[in-house]
């Protein structure tokens with residue numbers, strides 16, 4: 001049963017100097033991350049709505065991790081710069097305020113960036129991705145931002161049926177081939193896996209050391225407070241309605257700047273980015289804090305993240321306050337738009353709860369306290385980017401494909417260093433595009449209904465393969481053919 005919490009969170013209006021409580025928000029089936037943002041929403045004196053015609057050095061559009069980390073790194077590198085951040089709704093309204101909290105030392109679509117590079121170069125780039133996780137942790141502690149950062153590594157497990165072992169062994173070979181180091185990614189036997197987490201049928205798995213977790217809502221709150229202290233001007237309820245010729249227009253004013261950063265990712269409303277990024281929906285649940293006997297039964301004592309080999313995606317972790325946070329099964333809807341409401345249906349919750357209990361049968365009965373959904377951005381080039389079009393005075397970063405918590409920090413630093421004209425390992429990385437127009441870097445999506453038909457076909461094909469393999473049905477011709485077909489799909493989209 002889901003329960004309403006005792007301390008109903010409150011949405012605060014930031015009009016009229018803030019602190020006007022609107023309706024109480026029952027967080028029953030709402031975003032746990034939103035709750036953290038709400039609980040600390042009293043401290044918002046530094047945030048305004050944008051009004052009047054202003055001038056700045058840099059305007060950042062979008063108040064998620066990409067926008068806030070870009071402001072942070074830019075201000076650190078160039079304290080003299082007048083930087084302003086415009087958020088259409090509330091900071092953290094987008095995916096950054098409602099994700100699953102994995103901080104991954106890798107990049108979705110990395111192979112596209114590394115293709116053709118020599119091994120030593122690939123290894124150096126993988127080192128940057130690994131270091132990014134530690135840098136996030138170090139920055140949070142240096143800035144005294146308590147966002148529950150915890151580096152417990154990740155378990156990529158074969159946890160339900162035998163065919164998963166080969167999938168995970170292939171994935172490990174892929175990680176090492178990309179350039180990740182053996183000491184970061186290593187194979188665990190079935191017993192070693194069971195020492196760390198007690199899955200239903202452990203066949204072994206990968207331990208990836210460079211993966212951490214954090215509480216996204218707390219990170220948003222901490223970053224906003226830090227930026228306010230650094231004299232970055234922060235605006236909420238201030239959507240950019242257009243960006244044109246060095247000017248960002250909002251409903252009540254405008255800001256002119258020689259550089260405008262579009263950091264809107266899956267929640268994008270800007271016409272410039274719309275052809276290049278599609279919004280994909282992703283849903284997460286959280287349990288009530290588990291009892292010690294439940295933790296004893298399922299393990300996860302070191303609080304690693306976990307994912308089970310499935311093309312349909314499932315992932316989770318043990319939160320600092322002793323909950324299981326579990327996400328599974330994203331989807332693309334016809335002509336999709338960003339998902340603004342957080343709440344999800346009982347059906348969505350029950351489906352994810354059943355998957356979680358299937359992974360951990362010893363968990364027993366468990367109450368789900370929260371369930372929420374959001375939107376991530378999928379770029380047609382299936383790889384993240386940090387890009388500056390100097391002629392147009394525009395920069396952007398995104399395309400994280402559901403792995404943006406660490407990637408947004410990396411791309412934000414890359415953007416900040418590029419904007420300051422630095423020559424660094426990040427500005428020389430293959431995801432850094434200086435002096436390029438968006439069309440040169442990120443392809444345009446096909447129009448509907450092609451996008452939707454493609455997504456449906458791939459999802460159906462993945463689901464059929466999974467259904468056959470998990471029931472251990474060996475169809476001599478169909479099984480391998482389906483697997484080869486899905487490998488080809490995966491090579492295109494993952």
Ligand SMILES: Cc1cc2nc3c(=O)[nH]c(=O)nc-3n(C[C@H](O)[C@H](O)[C@H](O)COP(=O)(O)OP(=O)(O)OC[C@H]3O[C@@H](n4cnc5c(N)ncnc54)[C@H](O)[C@@H]3O)c2cc1C
Nearest residue numbers: 062064065066088094095096099100102240374403404405
């Ligand atoms: C349910 C879910 C679970 C996820 N789990 C993980 C995970 O465990 N690990 C991981 O690495 N990644 C995860 N992700 C992905 C990750 O959250 C995102 O990749 C990342 O947060 C993107 O950050 P961003 O700042 O680029 O975009 P967002 O956080 O989406 O922020 C964009 C912001 O731009 C604002 N905006 C849009 N248009 C305008 C405009 N015109 N003017 C002003 N503002 C505008 C929006 O309101 C929004 O706040 C998950 C995503 C979802 C939805």
